[in-house]
Amino acid sequence: MSDLIRIAVDAMGGDNAPASIVEGAVMAVNESKEIMVYLTGDQEAVRKELDKYTYDADRLQIVHASEVITNEEHPAMAIHDKPDSSIAVGERMVRDGKADAFISGGSTGAVLVGGQLIVGRIRGVRRPALASIIPTDKGFSLLIDCGANVDAKPEQLLQYAQMGTIYLSNIMHIQNPEVRILNIGAEEEKGNALVQETFPLLKACSDINFKGSIEARDVPYGAADIIVCDAFAGNIVLKMYEGAASMLFKNIKAALLSTFRSKIGALLIKKSLKEKLKQFDITKYGGAPMLGLRGLVAKVHGNASSKEVKHAILQCIDYKKNDIQGKVAMAIRQEGSAD
Amino acid sequence: MSDLIRIAVDAMGGDNAPASIVEGAVMAVNESKEIMVYLTGDQEAVRKELDKYTYDADRLQIVHASEVITNEEHPAMAIHDKPDSSIAVGERMVRDGKADAFISGGSTGAVLVGGQLIVGRIRGVRRPALASIIPTDKGFSLLIDCGANVDAKPEQLLQYAQMGTIYLSNIMHIQNPEVRILNIGAEEEKGNALVQETFPLLKACSDINFKGSIEARDVPYGAADIIVCDAFAGNIVLKMYEGAASMLFKNIKAALLSTFRSKIGALLIKKSLKEKLKQFDITKYGGAPMLGLRGLVAKVHGNASSKEVKHAILQCIDYKKNDIQGKVAMAIRQEGSAD
Numbered sequence: 001m002s003d004l005i006r007i008a009v010d011a012m013g014g015d016n017a018p019a020s021i022v023e024g025a026v027m028a029v030n031e032s033k034e035i036m037v038y039l040t041g042d043q044e045a046v047r048k049e050l051d052k053y054t055y056d057a058d059r060l061q062i063v064h065a066s067e068v069i070t071n072e073e074h075p076a077m078a079i080h081d082k083p084d085s086s087i088a089v090g091e092r093m094v095r096d097g098k099a100d101a102f103i104s105g106g107s108t109g110a111v112l113v114g115g116q117l118i119v120g121r122i123r124g125v126r127r128p129a130l131a132s133i134i135p136t137d138k139g140f141s142l143l144i145d146c147g148a149n150v151d152a153k154p155e156q157l158l159q160y161a162q163m164g165t166i167y168l169s170n171i172m173h174i175q176n177p178e179v180r181i182l183n184i185g186a187e188e189e190k191g192n193a194l195v196q197e198t199f200p201l202l203k204a205c206s207d208i209n210f211k212g213s214i215e216a217r218d219v220p221y222g223a224a225d226i227i228v229c230d231a232f233a234g235n236i237v238l239k240m241y242e243g244a245a246s247m248l249f250k251n252i253k254a255a256l257l258s259t260f261r262s263k264i265g266a267l268l269i270k271k272s273l274k275e276k277l278k279q280f281d282i283t284k285y286g287g288a289p290m291l292g293l294r295g296l297v298a299k300v301h302g303n304a305s306s307k308e309v310k311h312a313i314l315q316c317i318d319y320k321k322n323d324i325q326g327k328v329a330m331a332i333r334q335e336g337s338a339d
Numbered sequence: 340m341s342d343l344i345r346i347a348v349d350a351m352g353g354d355n356a357p358a359s360i361v362e363g364a365v366m367a368v369n370e371s372k373e374i375m376v377y378l379t380g381d382q383e384a385v386r387k388e389l390d391k392y393t394y395d396a397d398r399l400q401i402v403h404a405s406e407v408i409t410n411e412e413h414p415a416m417a418i419h420d421k422p423d424s425s426i427a428v429g430e431r432m433v434r435d436g437k438a439d440a441f442i443s444g445g446s447t448g449a450v451l452v453g454g455q456l457i458v459g460r461i462r463g464v465r466r467p468a469l470a471s472i473i474p475t476d477k478g479f480s481l482l483i484d485c486g487a488n489v490d491a492k493p494e495q496l497l498q499y500a501q502m503g504t505i506y507l508s509n510i511m512h513i514q515n516p517e518v519r520i521l522n523i524g525a526e527e528e529k530g531n532a533l534v535q536e537t538f539p540l541l542k543a544c545s546d547i548n549f550k551g552s553i554e555a556r557d558v559p560y561g562a563a564d565i566i567v568c569d570a571f572a573g574n575i576v577l578k579m580y581e582g583a584a585s586m587l588f589k590n591i592k593a594a595l596l597s598t599f600r601s602k603i604g605a606l607l608i609k610k611s612l613k614e615k616l617k618q619f620d621i622t623k624y625g626g627a628p629m630l631g632l633r634g635l636v637a638k639v640h641g642n643a644s645s646k647e648v649k650h651a652i653l654q655c656i657d658y659k660k661n662d663i664q665g666k667v668a669m670a671i672r673q674e675g676s677a678d
Contacts, residue, residue, distance in 0.1 A: 150523065151531050182575070191489065195571075216575040216576075217578035217581050219582055236555045236575045237575060243560065244579065248559075255614070255615035258611045258614075259610075259611050261607050262608045265608035265609075266604065268603050269601045269605060269608065276590055276597070
């Protein structure tokens with residue numbers, strides 16, 4: 001049993017917790033014999049859900065956590081005030097070497113703050129960053145940073161590019177992923193001060209495949225594997241994408257339901273449309289990793305399905321097997337010594 | 340004739356120039372007897388287009404400009420190197436008091452640079468800003484700044500809010516327009532350094548209706564009349580909006596054409612969908628104004644239709660009649676003395 005990959009999972013985080021989380025954990029344990037899952041959370045509530053399933057009890061256990069952090073709480077204060085929260089308990093397991101990874105669908109802010117304060121950075125990493133997987137016309141892109149550092153420095157963005165490259169090539173098996181920097185034009189001289197200072201660093205870095213700038217307009221078309229930016233810009237990309245899509249679909253739906261004729265039309269297009277939109281389902285890619293920590297911390301959506309939870313858990317196998325942490329540490333060290 | 344509102348229009352700017360521009364100018368002159376339009380551009384090419392129409396020749400004249408600035412040229416260099424370009428000629432007319440406004444569908448960068456260097460700022464305005472009209476679920480919002488200043492200062496964003504308020508209430512006749520600052524969360528303590536420093540300035544300003552932050556997700560839903568941000572963030576909002584919508588429509592179209600059944604459905608929904616999407620047609624709102632200049636400079640889309648050009652020209656009537664320039668100067672002065 002000593003070779004099992006050990007994953008702590010926040011059983012209390014998200015809209016459908018603990019039900020979907022527990023179901024996802026059971027699915028993962030039943031699918032892979034290589035993992036051991038620890039569900040952190042209220043013993044009684046989690047047990048009640050677990051009792052619904054058949055699974056290898058040696059590889060799926062509850063670690064009691066008496067507190068829960070909500071989305072409404074101030075992340076840093078919550079992490080400080082609730083040391084027995086399901087997030088803090090899970091992240092301490094990673095810190096103490098009792099788990100290789102931690103997955104949560106709870107408060108993004110608290111998971112991030114806990115990641116930095118409890119799990120801790122890999123030596124040499126300036127700032128851990130949240131990498132989101134966003135759907136595109138071609139598949140997906142990794143957008144870094146989406147939530148950790150709003151006023152980022154050029155050296156941080158360079159590290160995002162390096163860490164993202166290691167992550168994508170080892171976990172998603174994309175060879176030589178293309179890195180671009182989010183910008184307001186394709187020309188090298190464009191951009192704000194951050195972009196202009198970061199551009200030459202990315203260009204000079206030998207362990208990434210840097211291809212220049214990407215305009216926001218080309219993000220949905222999948223014009224880069226990895227997009228680096230500060231967390232303020234990353235949040236705008238992410239939220240505009242969500243907002244534009246949801247607003248448009250709302251209006252399209254209203255149009256389809258507006259007349260008898262259009263309602264019939266809607267019935268006829270439904271299947272094709274559904275089929276097409278499946279390509280934008282990113283839940284199969286697992287969680288959004290927080291890059292640069294001493295252990296994998298990944299965030300699943302607040303409304304994550306059991307399937308998404310399962311994928312996020314299974315993702316940890318490659319993370320551990322391919323020694324992402326060691327590879328990041330080495331890349332960062334080399335770049336540092338080259339300065 | 341001395342009371343006519345005089346508008347210089349770049350006849351050479353945009354994909355459909357001079358044809359659509361000239362047509363739009365003719366439409367405007369025929370619709371309003373209050374205006375006089377000067378078409379700046381190649382005399383011969385413009386004359387050829389003009390000859391196709393019937394119009395009051397006293398109120399629609401050509402001002403010859405021998406050069407054209409393309410989108411590929413470096414804006415500042417082009418403005419410097421091509422003093423007889425249709426943009427520079429039109430902007431000089433505003434500077435010299437020969438025109439009240441200038442409208443162009445040409446290079447946004449060149450129009451902006453020329454606006455600053457040739458037309459010049461209203462005294463007290465720190466930096467002129469490009470305000471884009473973006474379509475929303477509720478109508479439209481004014482997004483400032485979309486292209487002028489990427490590394491903006493808090494005081495600039497405050498002025499954007501003031502100028503946008505004057506513009507919207509006088510030109511678009513929206514009473515007491517709601518101002519919000521683009522942010523990554525609704526809470527006051529969220530945001531990058533720029534947002535955190537700007538927030539209290541907006542809160543303390545008595546001549547705007549400040550309502551706090553807006554997340555990018557809520558932008559497409561029209562959660563603010565005026566959204567202020569630096570031009571880097573504004574560009575991301577604008578381009579993500581465009582990119583997400585165009586990518587989604589591309590895929591929806593592909594889905595509709597994928598089977599015989601869906602093709603029939605597409606025919607049935609076409610009319611309702613088209614009707615619904617009309618609400619997102621922002622060309623009726625005229626051009627994107629560059630706020631803070633001594634005269635109105637407005638940018639229409641590169642692919643502007645004659646209708647958009649017409650609306651942009653007619654928009655200048657209210658701009659002049661309501662003395663936007665004087666109102667901006669007064670608001671800026673008052674705020675300055677209150678410091």
